[in-house]
Amino acid sequence: MLQLQNIHHIAIICSDYARSKAFYTEVLGCTIVAEHYRAARDSWKLDLALNGSYIIELFSFPDPPARVSSPEARGLRHLAFAVQDVAASVAMLEQHGVVCEAVRADEFTGKKFTFFTDPDGLPLELYEI
Missing domain, CATH: 3.10.180.10 (2,3-Dihydroxybiphenyl 1,2-Dioxygenase, domain 1)
Incomplete structure (x- = not known):
């Protein structure tokens, strides 16, 4: 292996x-x-x-050629960052003009998470630890 x-x-x-x-x-x-x-x-x-x-x-x-970057596209789905507080992190991102999806809870862990994108539309996630 x-x-x-x-x-x-x-x-x-x-x-x-x-x-x-x-x-x-x-x-x-x-x-x-x-x-x-x-x-x-x-x-x-x-x-x-x-x-x-x-x-x-x-x-x-x-x-560089464009790439489909929807989270459900084939290939790398997204890059996730661990944070202590999703709501506080979303507030900070919004101060910089970054649009975030509504905060949701993981159906299996109950942990909060949200998605946003980088300047090229690459899907990024914040996941509360």
Whole structure:
């Protein structure tokens, strides 16, 4: 059996690098680990951490193709972040102009959760722990 240890990172390709960089750092609170411009690809690569743990690679590429990002589309469904208080987190997001779905309760755990999207429509979730 493969000896997987954990998830190392999540890679995201954005359409507007500056807008997505601001969203993931200023709105979601990720910190920058490294930022590199790759001239040969006309591409930025931004390494982001959450609470000191490396988690996201944010890429830009010229004219990336659109992807279906509805939560029920085939493929990666969404990226979920654990929070202590969903309602307080929603209020903070709304202060930044981020629209969140109504808070719901997980039918199996009873935990509160909601969905919102990043600037490119990637579905993101807040899940109360």
